[in-house]
Amino acid sequence: MLRAFLIALLLATPAAAQNLVLGLSESEVAITTTFDGSDILVFGAIKHESAVTQEAKLDLIVTVKGPDQATTVYRKDRRFGIWVNAATVEVDAAPSFYAIETTRPIADILGDEADRYYEITLPRVIKPSAEGHGNNDVALFTEALMRIRQDANKYQLREWDAALIDNTLFRTDVELPANLVEGAYEVSVFLLKDKKVISTYSTVLDVRKAGLERWMYNLSRQQPFYYGILSLIIAISAGWGASAIFRVFQR
Amino acid sequence: MQIYLPIAEVSVNAFLLLGLGGIVGILSGMFGVGGGFLMTPLLFFIGIPPAVAVATEANQIVASSFSGVLAHFKRKTVDFRMGTVLLVGGLIGAALGVVVFNYLKSLGQVDLLVKLCYVVFLGVVGGLMFIESLNAIRRTNAPAGTAPRKRKNHTWIHALPFKMKFRVSGLYISVIPPVIVGVVVGILAAIMGVGGGFIMVPAMIYLLGMPTKVVVGTSLFQIIFVTAFTTMLHATTNYTVDMMLAVLLLVGGVIGAQIGTRIGAKMKAEQLRILLALMVLGVCSKLALDLLLTPSELYSIGLGGH
Secondary structure, three states: OHHHHHHHHHHOOOEEOOOEEEEEOOOEEEEOOOOOOEEEEEEEEEOOOOHHHHHOOOEEEEEEEOOEEEEEEEEEEEEOOEEEEEEEEEEEEEEOOEEEEEOOOHHHHOOHHHHHHHOOOHHHHOEEOOOOEOOOOHHHHHHHHHHHHHHOOOEEEEOOOOEEEOOOEEEEEEEEOOOOOOEEEEEEEEEEEOOEEEEEEEEEEEEEEOHHHHHHHHHHHHOHHHHHHHHHHHHHHHHHHHHHHHHHHHO | OEEEEOOOOEEEEHHHHHHHHHHHHHHHHHHOOOOHHHHHHHHHHOOOOHHHHHHHHHHHHHHHHHHHHHHHHHOOOOOHHHHHHHHHHHHHHHHHHHHHHHHHHHHOOHHHHHHHHHHHHHHHHHHHHHHHHHHHHHHHHOOOOOOOOOOOOOOHHHHOOOEEEEOOOOEEEEOHHHHHHHHHHHHHHHHHOOOOHHHHHHHHHHHOOOOHHHHHHHHHHHHHHHHHHHHHHHHHHOOOOOHHHHHHHHHHHHHHHHHHHHHHHHOOHHHHHHHHHHHHHHHHHHHHHHHHOOOOOOEEEEEOOO
């Protein structure tokens, strides 16, 4: 495993930051018809300018953030005996996917100030708009948003999952689920010491539909009329074909 | 085998979709309903976004109805004249329905209103059909000669103008009631992602007085064109028709419909009607319970702001 990792390290051309280098096992994820999720290896190394940092207790946080989406969270309430969406909170920007991988429990390694500045934890990432409609507890809604997405594996927090070897090499696996939204995924690495971020580096992972998926999606947006006609032709020929085949069997 | 749906942007099991298509296809062939009233809620349950489920289901119904109607052409059980009159109403209704659907979507209440529509329509139609079929069965079991079957009485329907002769159905009635039935069915097709057979079939039997024999083929004939029109409207205004999803559903669906048509031809009309009534009531009560019982998760997520 370590060898494979080192080979990958050599093959990829990691971009250099001031004192962090970072690489990904794949620079792009293609969503094809049989796409069933994907594992991305995030790896890199830390360059030390003095012996002091090498001695220190260092920690690492890796985040992968999908495209932001304007999102509405609904809460049901009983009205006239039936459960209806009675209250809503609009979230201006919530990532469609967010994974955090850390070397140790995040509360032990990340200070509040650093979190506020770098926006690492979920409550910092998700930005509800100023007011909700018909309620005052916006926090309950953002918590619900996180809970639902966590259950769907769209928001992940994996403490202890990132490995930091000899304060120099690091690696972690990020599991991308099958239900991915297209777009640029931001992969960030934060190097921490004494609950402060001492270095950071970001790169982009492109997630896009490919092949048949790409073609269908483009057609539906760019030529919706022909897309509709094609859908109907397929439907009618399938219906007619099945009927013809059954006639043959009946004779 | 998981398969990624390009428009719905979710990954689902391909065999699950094929199986759902097949079962619903059998029912579609048996009863002359598009099967949408079953399929659309099932698609909600497996996580397809409601807007995509409704639009794609309209496309899928085209296929299963086409397969079904060919079998009816062969047996000459399609009243083209009546079908065309119903179709005119259907196209008007579908256009109205898409406008209403897009408006509800902007309110964020499309889910609730679609479900409420299901509960109300399925409950009323299923209940009426069930009682009527029970009575019909009781009549046929009763000793002969007690109640000679009466021809439909002259009601308000026969007083309406614009009368037209429908030879295949053996009717001479005004075109107004069939057009209205068509409009209602068209609206439902666009909003609920159904063919509307579950409401058109009883309306044709009880309201228009058409013979049960031609009802199924004629309703399928109308459904094909109305759902094709609805598909085009959703594809061009909402971009919510998922071709991949439709293909998987219709491969199962068209095969099922062929089997279903053959089963249906061997059964008595009363038996068919009572079975359909039970199915309609079953789906209705499942949806009603979802609205009435306390949900396990009170919160839900929708994309996009207002």
